[in-house]
Amino acid sequence: MATGLEAWLFGYAGKKLADKIFEMFRNDKFSSELQATVDKWSTQLPPGACIASSAALFPSHVLDSELGDRHNLAHLRSEMRKSVAPTSADWESALIEQWKYVQETIEDPQEFFTIPESEAVGHLGNLAKQLAEVCVQHEPLFRSTAMRLLREILNEVKDKELKTDFIKLANRALTEDHKKLLQRLYKFDGRCGVWAAKGECESLWVPGAVMNMQWGWERTAVEARLSGKDIGDRKNRHHWIYIVESLVDGGLLQEVENAKGLFELTKQGWRVAHELPAE
Secondary structure, three states: OOOHHHHHHHOOOOOHHHHHHHHHHHOOHHHHHHHHHHHHHHHOOOOOOOOOOHHHHOOOOOOHHHOOOOHHHHHHHHHHHOOOOOOHHHHHHHHHHHHHHHHHHOOOOOHHHOOOHHHHHHHHHHHHHHHHHHHHHOHHHHHHHHHHHHHHHHHHHOOOOOOHHHHHHHHHHOOHHHHHHHHHHHHOOOEEEEEOOOOEOOEEEEOOOOOOEEEOOEEOHHHHHHHOOOOEOHHHHHHHHHHHHHHHHOOOEEEOOOOOOEEEEOHHHHHHHHHOOOO
């Protein structure tokens, strides 16, 4: 059973989906790095505002059913379960709420919970920024976790009609660029490709009203040198290729058999795309 920070952050919803998300994050070094950040922060508190252990900030398990008016913690957990990296503001509001909770419910709390709230807010704001930085560093984990969950749920529903709650989950799991690509494919024939044009690196090609269009491009180093033209944007080119790869991981796109680099919407991909607003 999880203790301290893990139990506070993930909670125990008693639902299959929540348990899966909890395990995906818990089994990654992400969880241990969050804990290490809190531990280091607690050792750097000034005299008169000390806590013997970071566990003092998370002294008890709080079930989802017991959140009551702890809206900031509820929001933080919700973001995690949607595989959305919490911001510094998300962390700070939840941590301040937790500080007040400990102060009010724990008899004879440690020094950190006896200092003025304004002083505590400063320390917790610093911790919040550090925790948000850990989340940013693990952004690929949030993205891959969302897609893994999406695939698991798709495997469960398979040929059954997709329920409204699944559509909502899929909508939360997808980034705006995931949705943008799905909308474009739904508008046309459901296909896109990752190919290299002459003198260029592989990039994403999507259907258009007149002809296929590139989303992200980069000339080869040799072509850029010989032509004297702009080399393009490698980061953007990779971004759209990764969007395709993650939709494949999520079960919404699949590679067309015997057609290297050509991808098409799966049956589930068509259904999810159908629920998105028109492009």
